[in-house]
Amino acid sequence: MSVGNEDSETDESEEEEIQTGSLVTQSLPHTFERDALSFEVDEFRLDGVELNDQGNLNESDQVLSLVGESGWDLLEVEGTVELQSDTIQEVFPPEEWEDSPGRLALVKTNRLAINRSREILSDAPIEAGTHPFEIQLDRDEYRGTVNLEPYLVRSDNRDPGPTNCASKAGSRLANGEPWVVRLDEPTDGGGLLMPIIEDFEDTDRLPDDNHIHHLSLDEPRNPQLYLNRGHPQVVNVLENEGATGGPPRLRDVLYDYIEHSVWTQLLIQTARDTDTDTGETKHSWQDDVLEIFIDDLYPELDEDMAAVQLATDVRSVEDLPALVQKIEQAVHQRYDIPQDTTKLIEEAIQNDN
Amino acid sequence: MIDEAFLSGDRDLTEDDLRPYLTPLGKSMDLTPIDERFEEIREDDTIGAQDSQIDAELASTLHKTLDLTRNEASDAGLWHYLCVVRFSDLVHYRWDHVYDPEDPDNMKEKFLKAGADIYSNALHRIWWAAELTYDEAESGEPEDRDYERTRKVLEFQELANDIFDRWFARYRPVAVSCVDLLCHEALNEIKEEGEYSDPPSNSKIASDTTTLLREELTVRRVEAMEEDEIVDTIRSLREEVLRGEAE
Numbered sequence: 001m002s003v004g005n006e007d008s009e010t011d012e013s014e015e016e017e018i019q020t021g022s023l024v025t026q027s028l029p030h031t032f033e034r035d036a037l038s039f040e041v042d043e044f045r046l047d048g049v050e051l052n053d054q055g056n057l058n059e060s061d062q063v064l065s066l067v068g069e070s071g072w073d074l075l076e077v078e079g080t081v082e083l084q085s086d087t088i089q090e091v092f093p094p095e096e097w098e099d100s101p102g103r104l105a106l107v108k109t110n111r112l113a114i115n116r117s118r119e120i121l122s123d124a125p126i127e128a129g130t131h132p133f134e135i136q137l138d139r140d141e142y143r144g145t146v147n148l149e150p151y152l153v154r155s156d157n158r159d160p161g162p163t164n165c166a167s168k169a170g171s172r173l174a175n176g177e178p179w180v181v182r183l184d185e186p187t188d189g190g191g192l193l194m195p196i197i198e199d200f201e202d203t204d205r206l207p208d209d210n211h212i213h214h215l216s217l218d219e220p221r222n223p224q225l226y227l228n229r230g231h232p233q234v235v236n237v238l239e240n241e242g243a244t245g246g247p248p249r250l251r252d253v254l255y256d257y258i259e260h261s262v263w264t265q266l267l268i269q270t271a272r273d274t275d276t277d278t279g280e281t282k283h284s285w286q287d288d289v290l291e292i293f294i295d296d297l298y299p300e301l302d303e304d305m306a307a308v309q310l311a312t313d314v315r316s317v318e319d320l321p322a323l324v325q326k327i328e329q330a331v332h333q334r335y336d337i338p339q340d341t342t343k344l345i346e347e348a349i350q351n352d353n
Numbered sequence: 354m355i356d357e358a359f360l361s362g363d364r365d366l367t368e369d370d371l372r373p374y375l376t377p378l379g380k381s382m383d384l385t386p387i388d389e390r391f392e393e394i395r396e397d398d399t400i401g402a403q404d405s406q407i408d409a410e411l412a413s414t415l416h417k418t419l420d421l422t423r424n425e426a427s428d429a430g431l432w433h434y435l436c437v438v439r440f441s442d443l444v445h446y447r448w449d450h451v452y453d454p455e456d457p458d459n460m461k462e463k464f465l466k467a468g469a470d471i472y473s474n475a476l477h478r479i480w481w482a483a484e485l486t487y488d489e490a491e492s493g494e495p496e497d498r499d500y501e502r503t504r505k506v507l508e509f510q511e512l513a514n515d516i517f518d519r520w521f522a523r524y525r526p527v528a529v530s531c532v533d534l535l536c537h538e539a540l541n542e543i544k545e546e547g548e549y550s551d552p553p554s555n556s557k558i559a560s561d562t563t564t565l566l567r568e569e570l571t572v573r574r575v576e577a578m579e580e581d582e583i584v585d586t587i588r589s590l591r592e593e594v595l596r597g598e599a600e
Binding site: 028029103107108109111112113114115116117118120139140141142143144151166168169172278279280281282284287291301302303304305307 | 422423424425427428429458466467484485518520521525570571572574576577578582586
């Protein structure tokens with residue numbers, strides 16, 4: 001779907017997007033085909049050996065977690081990126097449909113280890129088709145989460161013309177849905193969400209007994225989650241460490257509810273504490289929050305500008321409703337309420353039978 | 354523990370004080386070259402306490418001595434230990450002028466911030482400035498590395514702040530090009546050529562060019578650009594600023 005193209009006919013979905021005030025349509029001044037590149041990973045290998053039981057591969061979400069896997073030095077990723085001719089015709093002006101001045105790259109970013117690099121899959125003249133790649137991630141050079149994302153960019157400048165196509169070398173023309181490789185748990189200062197269990201009735205610092213949880217930001221550097229001991233059955237369920245059965249299923253659904261509230265608050269606080277000029281946060285845990293959510297909130301923007309935009313939007317009366325909706329959707333991505341709830345229901349039905 | 358007494362320099366923290374919070378890095382390093390270089394800097398009459406020149410003078414020794422992988426360097430705890438315990442004297446010598454008991458956060462972040470923020474922690478920022486700007490030697494040996502570019506950027510603190518406070522600097526080709534095109538030497542050479550009738554100050558050129566660059570890179574994917582394209586982009590923006598055409 002092309003965006004930001006005022007000259008051509010827009011379909012109904014694009015008009016709807018504009019009417020709801022979506023920031024996506026306003027963020028690039030030229031035609032950009034979002035998620036138009038098909039990014040497939042055929043194989044992951046750790047030190048030359050295909051993944052078997054190692055890691056946790058979620059192909060539908062395009063996530064590979066190697067958290068907890070140790071003793072490896074090199075992750076190799078092999079796959080393809082497909083560029084369709086339709087995309088070429090959307091992002092280049094007609095006179096450039098033959099011998100298109102484009103460059104296809106696979107961009108690797110890792111915020112924590114300050115690591116940004118690329119593999120060029122194909123240079124100009126770019127052609128439609130399937131472009132293979134093989135890249136390597138040296139364990140020593142990364143920490144936290146690595147994003148792999150394909151991009152099509154212009155490879156040279158042209159004079160701006162009547163179309164809304166980009167004109168500068170390096171301009172983003174299209175991307176693909178990224179793959180995420182998690183190498184480490186987020187560094188959060190030692191347990192951002194490790195809860196303290198207290199009876200909420202015993203202290204004025206915590207809300208009334210109607211709450212089962214509370215996120216305290218009284219110490220801004222160290223947000224702290226509290227669970228209410230005043231509801232012992234609830235706390236017992238939340239402390240359950242099982243994997244199957246009713247209590248673990250209920251635990252998962254309860255944590256989905258708690259996490260939704262907590263992540264939303266953390267995101268809003270992060271947005272408030274982010275500088276509108278530099279995009280810098282006040283506390284290191286907020287960098288971790290941004291790393292988790294910023295791509296979902298502002299997929300069209302560079303991380304730097306995305307943080308600035310977040311800080312700006314939270315302060316804007318006009319843009320705040322759209323931002324709240326985006327936060328709601330982004331936080332929702334963190335867990336699977338339908339699946340967790342369904343499992344709980346199945347467990348309950350099974351017990352009834 | 355990182356309280357007013359510590360931040361004001363009235364109290365030290367030792368390894369024993371922090372023992373419950375320390376975890377081994379899994380690597381041994383001889384840190385005495387950093388101590389020795391710090392002493393040389395202290396005894397140098399041309400470099401005062403709190404002078405930004407300290408960063409420029411210390412950078413190559415710090416980076417060569419702390420021979421870290423990026424994975425290791427991104428461990429915030431390492432930098433907290435180095436600043437709070439091992440080199441707290443150095444941090445105080447360099448940054449005591451920012452301590453304000455009414456608002457201690459500025460001083461606290463010199464000891465505690467790190468991670469993806471390469472702007473704040475006193476030693477972390479110097480290490481990353483070097484990591485992103487040094488030139489590897491053909492021999493591959495740390496002692497043969499060229500840190501001339503690192504010295505140039507750290508001698509020009511406004512440029513260092515303009516570059517390293519921004520996400521685009523995390524891509525080395527951009528950091529390198531920014532320093533090469535916006536350091537004092539490059540800008541003074543341009544001004545001496547006499548082409549511009551009333552050029553702005555070097556600080557303004559650096560600030561305005563990097564601001565324009567940040568905006569420019571929002572519509573481009575810089576990792577997919579070639580080095581000459583990056584250089585041309587920065588040079589073109591610098592030209593706009595020199596001619597007073599940038600708003």
